[in-house]
Amino acid sequence: MNLTKAMEERHSVRQYQNKPLEKDAILTLQEEIEACNKKSGLHIQLVMNEPKAFDSFMAHYGKFSGVTNYIAMIGKKSDNLDETCGYYGERLVLLAQQLGLNTCWVAMSYSKIKTAFVVDKGEKLCIVIALGYGKTQGIPHKSKSFEEVAKSDAQMPDWFKNGVKAALLAPTAMNQQKFVFTLQGNQVSAKAGMGFYTKLDLGIVKYHFEVGAAGEPFEWVS
Ligand SMILES: Cc1cc2nc3c(=O)[nH]c(=O)nc-3n(C[C@H](O)[C@H](O)[C@H](O)COP(=O)(O)O)c2cc1C
Numbered sequence: 001m002n003l004t005k006a007m008e009e010r011h012s013v014r015q016y017q018n019k020p021l022e023k024d025a026i027l028t029l030q031e032e033i034e035a036c037n038k039k040s041g042l043h044i045q046l047v048m049n050e051p052k053a054f055d056s057f058m059a060h061y062g063k064f065s066g067v068t069n070y071i072a073m074i075g076k077k078s079d080n081l082d083e084t085c086g087y088y089g090e091r092l093v094l095l096a097q098q099l100g101l102n103t104c105w106v107a108m109s110y111s112k113i114k115t116a117f118v119v120d121k122g123e124k125l126c127i128v129i130a131l132g133y134g135k136t137q138g139i140p141h142k143s144k145s146f147e148e149v150a151k152s153d154a155q156m157p158d159w160f161k162n163g164v165k166a167a168l169l170a171p172t173a174m175n176q177q178k179f180v181f182t183l184q185g186n187q188v189s190a191k192a193g194m195g196f197y198t199k200l201d202l203g204i205v206k207y208h209f210e211v212g213a214a215g216e217p218f219e220w221v222s
Helices: 003-009 023-040 057-061 081-098 158-168 198-212
Strands: 045-047 069-076 102-106 123-132 150-152 179-184 187-192 219-221
Touching: 003 081, 003 198, 023 045, 023 069, 023 081, 069 081, 081 102, 081 123, 081 198, 150 158, 158 179, 158 198, 179 198, 187 198
Parallel strands: 150 179, 187 219
Antiparallel strands: 045 069, 069 123, 102 123, 179 187
């Protein structure tokens, strides 16, 4: 499965089968986590066979069941930690989809089990991503229109259109899709709107945009 297909087929899944992660999938994920940590300076960790985080009233209220594996997105406290976690976390989400796994970003409905991962001095746990073999594949989310999130004074080239379409497939907190992409020449700015977790969402949609724009040498500007 290529990344485009992974973006199309990925939907949040909250109910999981009682089935351990396959060995090959674990190895591939661990390798990618290492690569992401090296590139970003994050301290991402794969937590496996840990049922407590999703065993609370909140988790069940949030309709989660069978979650025993998750990715803990941890990094040094800084202004851009949320966006960086969004970007690299979504890289892992799409890889998981390619490996036949399902995922769900989770900001709220879980408990922090301190013994399950390491948070070094100056770091914080930003968010987790539930991971496993879903009972279903989830369903496509309602989406804003292309025109609501894409701006340009000139004609839009295909790579920009494809980037924005890919961003509209991305998960965002409460499906808020509070982002706008603006094209100027070969420069793209991606701006987050006001609200909860919009910086995290921004990192996620920027990764989707890059995948959709398929190697076009555009430049991100702020
Ligand atoms: C940053 C972020 C935080 C999220 N937090 C939660 C959460 O706490 N509980 C939950 O059930 N879903 C959570 N989600 C999943 C979103 O509700 C979901 O991505 C959105 O409704 C779009 O649906 P889709 O992922 O199926 O495309 C979160 C998603 C993101 C990106």
